[in-house]
Amino acid sequence: MCYGSQQFPSKDALTNPTRTRTTPAANENTVVINNLRDRLAETEARLERARSREAELSRQLEEMKRFVCVMEILDCYLKRRYSEQQVKTLAVVSRSKIV
Secondary structure, three states, X not given: OOOOOXXXXXXXXXXXXXXXXXXXXXXXXXXHHHHHHHHHHHHHHXXXXXXXXXXXXXXHHHHHHHHHHHHHHHHHHHHHHHHHHHHHHHHHHHHHHHO
16 A cells, blocks of 8 residues: 655665664554554444444334335225225115116
């Protein structure tokens, strides 16, 4: 992973590191680590929000399924009642024609 426009260390810097060279490298590593920790915390927070949203959507989906089930029951009941009323009405109309 690249961070900015870093230069590769020279051969002298690798074979004869000085204290001034190691301190900035350690400081840079600390900055990178803190950056990664911040990004991890942000990712975990987003994941928690996504899980919370998923739970809410799942709850809403179950509620909608129950609603649809109730509507299907009502639809079936009303169709049956309509058919029964049709039969009764036809029976009354056919009796009145005979009399």
